[in-house]
Amino acid sequence: MKSVFEILDERNDTYFGIQPFNIMRNIRVWRQYFALCVIVAAGCWVFFGFDSTWSQMTTIIKYIPDVLFSQMPISEVFAQSRLFYGVGNHFSAPVIYGLFYIALSYHLESIGIYKSENFSITTLLSLSAIGIFEIAYNICYATFQGQPWVITFKYKQLANLIMFMSFSFVGFIGISYMYVCNYKLNFSKLTQLLLVLSIAFWALWIYYPFPITHLAVETAAGTWHSTSLFPQTYYAIDINEFDNIAIGQPFYVNNDLLHLINTTTKIVCSAFMLSLFKYKKAENYTQIESVELD
Numbered sequence: 055m056k057s058v059f060e061i062l063d064e065r066n067d068t069y070f071g072i073q074p075f076n077i078m079r080n081i082r083v084w085r086q087y088f089a090l091c092v093i094v095a096a097g098c099w100v101f102f103g104f105d106s107t108w109s110q111m112t113t114i115i116k117y118i119p120d121v122l123f124s125q126m127p128i129s130e131v132f133a134q135s136r137l138f139y140g141v142g143n144h145f146s147a148p149v150i151y152g153l154f155y156i157a158l159s160y161h162l163e164s165i166g167i168y169k170s171e172n173f174s175i176t177t178l179l180s181l182s183a184i185g186i187f188e189i190a191y192n193i194c195y196a197t198f199q200g201q202p203w204v205i206t207f208k209y210k211q212l213a214n215l216i217m218f219m220s221f222s223f224v225g226f227i228g229i230s231y232m233y234v235c236n237y238k239l240n241f242s243k244l245t246q247l248l249l250v251l252s253i254a255f256w257a258l259w260i261y262y263p264f265p266i267t268h269l270a271v272e273t274a275a276g277t278w279h280s281t282s283l284f285p286q287t288y289y290a291i292d293i294n295e296f297d298n299i300a301i302g303q304p305f306y307v308n309n310d311l312l313h314l315i316n317t318t319t320k321i322v323c324s325a326f327m328l329s330l331f332k333y334k335k336a337e338n339y340t341q342i343e344s345v346e347l348d
Contacts, residue, residue, distance in 0.1 A: 059171035079169035081176070085156050092152035099145035102135075105287060105313045106145055109138035140287055140306040146317050154324050155180045161332050165237070175228050182225015183327040187320060188218040190256070198260060198284035203292045203300040211300035237333040248326035255319040260284045262315065267307045287313045 065075040102110050113135040120126035159176040167175060192215075196205045204211055229239070262285050269280040274294040280286075287309050290302025 057171075059169070059174070062170045075170070078173050081159055081163070081169060081172045084173060085159055088152045088155050091148050092156075095145045095148040095152070099149060102145065103139060104310055105140040105308070107138055107140065107142035108145065109142035110135040113138055140308065140313075141304045142288075144317075146320070150321055150324050151180060151184060154183060154328055157328055158331055165333060165335060175231065178224045178228030178231075179327075179331050181221040182228065183324055185218045185221025185223075185225060186327070187323050188214075189222060192218070194256075194260060194284050195286070199281055199286070199289070200278065201290070201292060201302065203295060203302070204290070206300050208298060208300035232333055236336045238336040239330055240332040240334060242329065242332075245326065245329040245332075248322060248329050252319070252323045252326045255315065255322050259315050259319055262312060264311060266309060266312065269305055269307065271303075271305065285309075285312060287316070 062075050063079045066073060067075065098111055099106060114131055117126055117131045117134065121128055121131055155176060158179060159172055162172050162175060192204045196202045205215065207215060232239075260283055262282070266282065266285045268282075269278075269289060271278045271289075271291045271293070273291065274296055278291055280289065287307050289305040289307070291305060292300065293303050
């Protein structure tokens, strides 16, 4: 009996000139796409700075028409872009998770998982790496920095929590599928070492021993003070916790060493997940012998 992925790989349906099933089974193109994303993001990371964010680039794109029609000098555009340095989603994320996706896809291909099956499992497991890290981050931030709104199911944080939990859940589906297909997770010594390093870097980040800048922000509930536990370079503070809206106002504190710990933690955790997902075919101890009946 054919699997659902074998059925998908054989479909050549065309809708409005597009073959949707070909999008799933052409895993080589997906790896090329993510490689391009990694290169572009890495280039932007170097160009805009170590703690740079996507908001800097989108700001420049926003003002391109003004520059072309001489309504704003390019220097002013970069000045506006610089206001978002360290505030928002970092360029490091697509570099880390893009490389994760490519490496995992190649490994799954090496153990005989191809086309739409490769695309599906690689995607599910890659999303789980993002979801698990972000859930751990939000719990730590809420706990150690006194911002419980980040783990409260209220608008607008509701969308983020659902997304991260969904990422983790689909990863569980991917792991379950691989288990049913008789593949086993990789608990090698390298995986164990990376697990220990992951825990160590989380502990180093939480109990950060080096100098930091403390913030004091006036809120509707009084003055919020940042703590020495789990310090950040980018704080999101709920100014009015009584308005039933879970959203934070950004505050940036420059600290390249702290950001290095942040980024390294994400890298080591991703490396642990990647090593864990380097599946091997489980040995089949069930043997069926043919018996001749008299």
